[in-house]
Amino acid sequence: MDKDNAIEVTSVSKSFRINAGPTSLKDMIVYRKAHSKKYHPKRKVLDDVSFSVKKGEVIGIIGRNGSGKSTMLKLLSGILRPDTGSIDVDGKISCLIELGAGFHPDMTGRENVYINSSIFGVDKKTTEERFQQILDFSEIGGYIDERVRNYSSGMYLRLAFSVAINVDADILLIDEILAVGDINFSKKCLDKLRDLKAHGVSIVIVTHAVDMAKEMCDRVIWIEGGQIKAEGDPEEVCNQYVEFMGV
Amino acid sequence: MSNLSELTQYRCMIKSLVRRDLRGRYKGSLLGFLWNFITPFMQMAVYILVFSTIFRVGIEDYAIYLIVGLTPWILFSDSMTEGSGVMVANCELLKKIYFPRAVLPMALLLSKTVNFIIMLGIVLIIAVALGHPLNAEALLFIPVALLLLMCFILGLLLFLSSLNVFLRDIQYITTVVMLVLVWLTPIMYLWDSFDNGLLTFILDINPLSYFVELFHQILYWGEIPDLYYLGICTLAAFVSLGVGAFVFNKLQYKFAEVL
Structure with a gap:
């Protein structure tokens, strides 16, 4: 692995079985669905994808719905494993795919901050040190000691985002970031x-917001049908993409 | 091996999941944390009542015999019924965040163990209150017995919880098996109180019999446990943990896909 790279993805392919998961006895006997290829066809989501992310680089991944962007992020985070190919990662990953997963609605914001950081592998002492920073960033204020159940969806996401971003990651994986909070908070997130x-964190952003990609990213990768269609200068690739989509 | 070092990195997650389970489970209810004891305690009370007044069993200090056996049984059966479904129950977390998957069954087992320890304290208090003799040297073996039981349970949990992702019936089968198994383990009666060959045979091949007997020896009979029981329990713990870890490792990367 190249020393300057934070992530190296080498000819990764991933396919899913459709209707994967447990089959019921009724389905097995009556419809003989158990192992038939017809009932469980494979869908190739990513096909021989290779790219790398340098340390401190911001990469945007764009592409239409179902093109394999989110699967790519899940592969990078380790939630899924590639069928073939390899993914090498240098550094600690924080994954902002689904914010607030693991929040317990009946516990307070404060308790949830600790639980959530621990899910990212951060110990209690470090969270304690960083607590004020998380609280300030989330702008939750006095509500931190209220149950998360009573939070507005914006507050919920703001708190979750603040935790995820304060876990000392070397690599951040972000899915559709602009959905967090109001305009002010979005701006704050981007800042x-x-x-x-600037501190050397590598960021991979999956987005549909082409303007943001142009503004934020050093490089943009356009995925279409599970393959890289174009890669390079944000302005150029985004324009190609917009043209391709015919908007 | 890299899995193990990763697990130590995530020990904070295990801790906070245990805390979340113990404190969050009964949040919003009036009695809160107390519910962790009321249910097993009522279970014990009912058994004691039924067996000491309705069906008379001729065992000296029967109440003590019963609760000593029930305490490890409750740890086992609670861990099993809930733990076999732990992956499915946490599917949202599994699909969205990366963490070593073994954290979930471990946290569940630890939170049940906390309950076990508190119940054990209650059992000791009852034993002293009823004037049942305790052997201090034997009591030193409790941690050993508990550790073996925990390894045994963890192995089974790894095995069942990962299979349950692919075959959801496992979780319901486990509940049914627990319902039957409580009668096929020497908890309510003495191991050798039957002449029935089949029943004796079942008791002999049921690994849990040996674990329960270990606790009986320590707490009820006040003896230092036999090497025979200790040996079989150690063997059971290792086999369970080995098989469980093997199956779990094979299957864990598929969880996020199938769930």
Whole structure:
């Protein structure tokens, strides 16, 4: 692995069985669905994808719905494993795919901050040190000691985002970031990301917001039908993509 | 091996999941944390009542015999019924965040163990209150017995919880098996109180009999446990943990896909 690279993806392919998961006895006997290839066809989601991310680089991944962007992120985070090919990662990953997963609605914001950081592998002492920073960033204020159940969806996401971004990651994986909070908070998030980038954090952003990709990213990868269709200068690739989509 | 070092990195997650389970489970209820004891305690009370007044069993200090056996049984059966479904129950977390998957069954087992320890304290208090003799040297073997039982349970949990992802019936089968198994383990009666060959045979091949007997020896009979029981329990713990870890390792990368 190249020393300057944070992530190296080498000819990764991934396919899913459709209707995967447990089959019921009724389905097995009556419809003989158990192992038939017809009932469980394979869908190739990513096909021989290779790219790398340098340390401190911001990469945007664009592409239409179902093109394999989110699967790519899940592969990078380790939630899924590639069928073939390899993914090498240098550094600690924080994954902002689904914010607030693991929050317990009946516990307070404060308790949830600790639980959530621990899910990212951060110990209690470090969280304690960083607690004020998380609280300030989330703008939750006095509500931190209220049950998360009573939070507005914006507050919920803001708190979750603040935790995820304060776990000392070397690599951030982000799915559709602009959905977090109001305009002010979105702007704050983007500023924070720039700040992290300046500190050498590598960021991979999956997005549909072409303008943001142009503004934020050093490089954009366009995935179409599970393969890389174009890669390079954000302005150029985004324009190609927009043209391709015919908007 | 890299899995193990990763697990130590995530020990904070295990801790906070245990805390979340113990404190969050009964949040919003009036009695809260107390519910962790009321249910097993009522279970014990009912058994004691039924067996000491309705069906008379001729065992000295029967109440003590019963609760000493029930305490490890409750740890086992609670861990099994809930733990076999632990992956499915946490599927949202599994699909969205990366963490070593073994954290989930471990946290569940630890939170049940906390309950076990508190119940054990209650059992000791009852034993002293009823004037049942305790052997201090034998009591030193409790941690050993508990550790063996925990390894045994963890192995089974790894095995069942990962299979349950692919065959959801496992979780319901486990509940049914627990319902039957409580009668096929020497908890309510003495191991050798039957002449029935089949029943004796079942008791002999049921690994849990040996674990329960270990606790009986320590707490009820006040003896230092036999090497025979200790040996079989150690063997059972290792086999369970080995098989469980093997199957779990094979299957864990498929969880996020199938769930």
